[in-house]
Amino acid sequence: MTNLRSHSSSNHYRLSNHTNPILETIIGVKKERPASSKRSQINKGAWTSEEDTKLAEVIAVHGAKSWNTIASKAGLKRCGKSCRLRWMNYLRPNIKRGNISEQEEDLILRLHKLLGNRWSLIAGRLPGRTDNEIKNYWNSHLSKKIKQKEKQGCKDEKRLVENGKEELREENTCAAGGEDSNISFDVDEFFDFSDEKFEWINR
DNA sequence: AAAAGCTGCAACCGCGTACGT
């Protein structure tokens, strides 16, 4: 797939982010961003490995619920909301990190066409992926790809017009722009994962 | 080598909804 950065030769930072943070704590690999603390009671900014460890320990005992309780039990100067986010997007087991495969990308595109920006729903269909990750991936990769395709589509359309075949199309795509515009598709076809490239989904 | 601009990700914020009292 096209995770440009991960394909580049110098991606130490990214690679370190794609490993288990608890493991990072143990082996001391993780690079930390300075945690800013505007107010003394509540920490903001990047999580430290100590915070990660504490949070994971408390969740292991009490479960991933009652986030404010968890925050206080862990002795973290964080709000429950922040703890939840950290757990859901980073610490949770079975999180798949790293490059999004072609199949996953294809599925994201299909689901986005169907659901729009319902990232959590889309993420629910992609085991191990978080809504935040998919949202980021969409904003940084796929939206650009789509724009490029649309541009290309506009050029093609111009050519069609020039060739006098414009009547086949009419008031469509180019001017309307965005992916939400008058999209029609066959639901059965949409959810048809019989193609062998979607075998992994059926599994 | 240094500065400027770009990229991608983690984290924050605000809002709507669900739930308990």
Next chain:
DNA sequence: TACGTACGCGGTTGCAGCTTT
């Protein structure tokens, strides 16, 4: 029913690292 609190979601921002000039 009304109110307060917690949770979950989507949009947005901040910043480290990378690339280009």
